[in-house]
Amino acid sequence: MNSMLLFSNRRIQQYFLVLLAIHMSLGCLRFLFPFQILNLGGNEILNQYSSTLFAVGQILGFLFVAMILTSNRSRLFVGGVFLLLLMLIMAISNNPIILTISRTFEGLGYGILFMAIVSIATQFPDQEGEVIGGLFAAILSGSAIGQGIAGLLWNFLKEVGNLSSSDSIQFISYLAIIITFLSLALLYISFQSSSKPDKQRWKLPHLHAINWIRALIAIPSLGVLMIIYCLYDFAHGLYTPNLSILLVQQGISEVLLGFGYLAGDITWGISQIFAGRIVDRIGHPVPLILSLMLKGIVVVFYPGISIFLSLLVVLFLAGLAEGFLEPARNKAAIGIEKFQEFKHTHNHLDIGFSSSGTFVLSIHRHEHNHQMKPETIVGTLQSTGVVFLGFGSLFGSWLLIQNIPLEVVTMIGGICLIIASLFSILLSLIR
Numbered sequence: 001m002n003s004m005l006l007f008s009n010r011r012i013q014q015y016f017l018v019l020l021a022i023h024m025s026l027g028c029l030r031f032l033f034p035f036q037i038l039n040l041g042g043n044e045i046l047n048q049y050s051s052t053l054f055a056v057g058q059i060l061g062f063l064f065v066a067m068i069l070t071s072n073r074s075r076l077f078v079g080g081v082f083l084l085l086l087m088l089i090m091a092i093s094n095n096p097i098i099l100t101i102s103r104t105f106e107g108l109g110y111g112i113l114f115m116a117i118v119s120i121a122t123q124f125p126d127q128e129g130e131v132i133g134g135l136f137a138a139i140l141s142g143s144a145i146g147q148g149i150a151g152l153l154w155n156f157l158k159e160v161g162n163l164s165s166s167d168s169i170q171f172i173s174y175l176a177i178i179i180t181f182l183s184l185a186l187l188y189i190s191f192q193s194s195s196k197p198d199k200q201r202w203k204l205p206h207l208h209a210i211n212w213i214r215a216l217i218a219i220p221s222l223g224v225l226m227i228i229y230c231l232y233d234f235a236h237g238l239y240t241p242n243l244s245i246l247l248v249q250q251g252i253s254e255v256l257l258g259f260g261y262l263a264g265d266i267t268w269g270i271s272q273i274f275a276g277r278i279v280d281r282i283g284h285p286v287p288l289i290l291s292l293m294l295k296g297i298v299v300v301f302y303p304g305i306s307i308f309l310s311l312l313v314v315l316f317l318a319g320l321a322e323g324f325l326e327p328a329r330n331k332a333a334i335g336i337e338k339f340q341e342f343k344h345t346h347n348h349l350d351i352g353f354s355s356s357g358t359f360v361l362s363i364h365r366h367e368h369n370h371q372m373k374p375e376t377i378v379g380t381l382q383s384t385g386v387v388f389l390g391f392g393s394l395f396g397s398w399l400l401i402q403n404i405p406l407e408v409v410t411m412i413g414g415i416c417l418i419i420a421s422l423f424s425i426l427l428s429l430i431r
Contacts, residue, residue, distance in 0.1 A: 003191060005130055012134065015076065015120065019113070019138035020081050021183040025176035026106070027146020029090055032154060032169045033103075034244050039166040042096030044406065045243040048397035050103040055237070055390035057082075057104040062383045073187075075116035080184045082109030083181070087180060093175035094166075105365045111386075113139075118330065128334055130276040132327050137269040140322075145264025148174075151258015152172020180219045187240030224427045225332055229385035231420035232292070232329075237392020238399075239299060239413035251306045260308065271323025284328040285428035291325035292424055294318075296417030303407035332427070333378045392416075 005012050034047045061079070069075045082105045089102035150172060155314035157168035247257055279287055298318045306310050390414070399409050 005124065005127060005134060011204045012120075012131065013412045015135055016138040018076065018080075018183055018187045019135060021140040022083060023139045023142030024146040024149070025087065025179045025183075026083055027143035028150040028153075028172055028176050029087060029146075030143065031070040031147040031150040031244065031261060032172065033099075033240060034252070036090065036166065036169045037096050037099060038245070039164075040094060040096040040099060040167065042100065044242045045400050046096055046100050046395050047200040047245070048102040048237075051143070051241040051393035051395075052108075052390040053101060054103040054107040055233075055386045055393065057283065058111040058114075058379070059107075059383050061108045062115060062386070063380075066112045066115035069112070070280060072116045072119050073111075074110050075119070077184060077187055079109045079112035079116065080180065082106070083111065084177065084184070085109075085171050087176045088188050091177060107386075110366055111210055111382075114382065115378075118334075122334070127280060128331060130280055130327075132330050133278055134273050134276060136326055137272040138321050139269075140265050141269030144174065144262045144269060144418060146282075147265065148262030151255045151261075154258075155255045191287020191393050205391035214278040221427055224430065225329070225425055226381055226384055228329065228420050228423050228427065229293070229381045231416050232325075233385035233387075233389035233424065234392035234395075235296075235413040235420070238390040238396045238416070239302070239410040241393060241396065242287050242406055243302065246410060247305065247311065248406050249406075250303075252308065252311055256308045256311070260311040260315050264313055264319040267295075267316050267319030268322045269319075270324060271320050275324040276327040279324070280333050284331045285424070287324040287328040288332065288424045289421055289428065290325075291328060292421035295321040295325065296419075297412030297413045299417060300411050302322060302414070303414060304404065327369065330378055333381050358360075412415050 007013075033050070035044050037043075037050070061082075066075055067256065069078060085105040086102050086109070089099065089105070091402075093099050093102070098108070117132060118137045120135065121128040124131050153172055154168050157163045157171060158165060163171065244257060246259075248254060254262070275287065296317055298314050298321065301314055330430060396409050399412075400406070
């Protein structure tokens, strides 16, 4: 049995620690974000819109920014810088509209980091699920720790420091900036101490829309998997922006909510370390089906939670479900890459600096056999799903404008996840 990469590969360990530190800071601000919108005079509808802007940022990160960066190192660094911009705006802004727009930067950062993780995973054949699970464990564990810290520190600053709710959140944002800046500095130093990659020319990325349409027709499993991605993200767009507000309204204090998120996300993060390895061994169908079904049932129960013990139980189950879901669905997406090869003719726009240091701007047309890279498959599926995250957020906003209660909006999200699990059963039958 091979040892786990997280314990045996130094580079994976460095990526893990940097992602953990950055997302500890981000976790604090994700927890506090919806409350700060309310503090500054906004409402639940603005929170829904912020989720749509987060989706827009992710799409830009997946399809453009991550593709023009020439290495995983630069993707990690630039993704962290975008997250730093979000933290800076939370620290200095007193305008709920500006704060809402700032979630675009979070989406950009997350999208770039996600593509970096997928690209890193492809460097370890037959262990992709393990790498995805391990590095996402850093993101989720960091976010969990950050949310737990945020609940305690926010309450401490309000009760002991006599700061207002808004000022307390801005103070925590400054601390998050410091931690993130130091993490990026260490990341840069680590890159400088290792061998430098050769300078490269990069090509402006382009989509193969016609070939994607052909692939969706020719390979039913690809179309079904895309539906699963879309339903999953649509559900999250519906209920996640205002979940914290819903739980607080039902009697869960901010401190206990922070501890609950800590427990749930720690379960999510730790389970992903082992879930990726399990998915590599047994395949993705069973983990995908069970995780989607479990998550949907848990979300349906969110509106009935009013005591902390119940919150711990459902967040633990949600974390366990998500821990298996991410490596399972991305493993399924990476597997589809093996079937995608086609003859292709198009124009290439070359722009940048050549290895000799001279500036290059040219265009040429050629024909070649093109095989979609795993990053392309996953990125396109993720981007399509994120579009539906935005649709879900907008639909949630419309429901709230129609005076539909948050409880009902949340339950609709859970039902969408259960329907996605039924499509995952169909996926396992037609592959």
